[in-house]
Amino acid sequence: MSKAFIKAQHGLHADASAPSSNDPIQVATALAARLAESANERDQAGGHAAREREWIRESGLLTLSIPSEFGGQGADWATVYQTIRILARADSALAHVFGFHHLQLAGIRLYGSARQQRRLLSDTVQQRLFWGNALNPLDKRTVAADAADGFTLDGIKSFSSGSVGSDWLTVSAWHAPSQSALIGVLPTRQDGVAVQPDWDAFGQRQTDSGNVHFTQVALPAELVLQAPAQEATPQATLRSQVAQLIMTNLYLGIAEGAFEAARNYTRDEAKAWFASGVAKASADPLIQHRYGQLWLLLRPAVLLADHAGVELDKVFNKGALISARDRGELAVAVAEAKCLAHRAGVEISSQMFELTGARSTSAKYGFDRFWRNVRVHTLHDPIDYKYRDLGRFALEGTLPEPTAYS
Known part of the structure; x- marks a missing residue:
């Protein structure tokens, strides 16, 4: 268990070597304290925590896992996970949304070309983008049809964590001709994309994990991270x-x-x-x-x-x-x-x-x-x-x- 948590458990004061306000652990701790004030009330209400998601955006933590060469903070994964854990102590639903934002960024780094990484990660920093997920691999209801410059998507994706209120989505779609899936990214507000905020589980009630509907949505080739039938590398x-x-x-x-x-x-x-x-x-x-x-x-x-x-x-x-x-x-x-x-x-x-x-x-x-x-x-x-x-x-x-x- 972290020293910070043990200190908090026993009411001990921080020592003289306490991190500065730019330290992500300190930023996450302050944000968690802010979220904790309304966590119980919001848990009971459910729905979309728009104001609190803006607090996460304003904290700067959305750039934590982005390499410094793209303008991010370049934190290691151990630090990213510490911030997720700190937020989850206070509000596990928004910690989930925050964690899955960084999961989408990891996907860009693992699947994307050098050009895609530079564009998407740099834009995330400069435009303060919040990413959501529509990459449920077991839900094959979203299908991809070949188009002149990429694919056309139609269907539904369930369990789309963080989709409500997001700026961009990572998407998977089933490609029937190759009997395989593709992975791509899209702006959430693109024509034909409709996010349905219908998550109604008895827990994690503010994870914005509803369904995403795609109706004749154009996915250009430049936004395809993993093409159909492309063999996945260990990376x-x-x-x-x-x-x-x-x-x-x-x-x-x-x-x-x-x-x-x-x-x-x-x-x-x-x-x-x-x-x-x-x-x-x-x-x-x-x-x-x-x-x-x-x-x-x-x-x-x-x-x-x-x-x-x-x-x-x-x-x-x-x-x-x-x-x-x-x-x-x-x-x-x-x-x-x-x-x-x-x-x-x-x-x-x-x-x-x-x-x-x-x-x-x-x-x-x-x-x-x-x-x-x-x-x-x-x-x-x-x-x-x-x-x-x-x-x-x-x-x-x-x-x-x-x-x-x-």
Whole structure:
């Protein structure tokens, strides 16, 4: 767990070496505090958090993962994931939107030509663009037809995180003649593109993850990042690993947020059980024992997530020299981290109520949002297939096969 989080947990003041206001960790921490003020109210309301998304834009964090040669901050992935985790402690829905913005930028770097990268990433910095996702690989209802200078898109894409209020979208479409998918990018407000804000899950309610409809939408060849039938290189398949670690750090941020909320409530508001023989709940040895168990769910999950982030940087920076083994070994590290983060998020956000008691379920606290948010998001792809991949590796040394989810 980060020193900053431990300090925050115990109310310690920053030391003289605290980072400047240009430090992304400090910027993310300040933004998270701002989002936290209305997180419960907005979670209950759902809908589109337009004002708060502008706060994210104004923070400058949208350029965090963009290389400095294109005007971005050039942060490593470990730093990007730290900012996602910090935001998720306060507001996991907007942390999701923020994380998926950087996922689209990663796709441009992994799929795009040098010319496409320079144009799209530079424009993102100069125009302060916010990216959304319409690249659900399992939804083949959006089809691409050959056109004179590219393709024409028709159909629907579901689970389009961050699409509402976005400036540009990453899109995938099924190309029937080649029996394969293409990947491209488009302005969200282009003619024929209609974003439907109909996300109605019981958690992650402000992730803007509705459907996107395409009606005779022109996709020029210059905006196609991966053409139909183009064989994916080990480098290109890293996108799923970037995505899986975004989810990992979302789950961890929720777990940390739930742990902190429970700890503060137990220390400051909870009543000691009459049979405990102590004056305050935090002095109850059974309560202390349970917090120790939750801590040991959280700590190894954080350590594995941080390790996987460092490993991703090592592999990502190899560029075209990434080998299949590099990619496979990274996938093992990411699967380890995600499985533990999944467990920590679900268990801590559920067990916290056994430690805080009936009064903590009041709607004014909104503690249920931690469980609802992590429960919805952990259904993104089945965790059992991650355990299967790890089991195959443990038994036979078999590395995970590259897919959009592994």
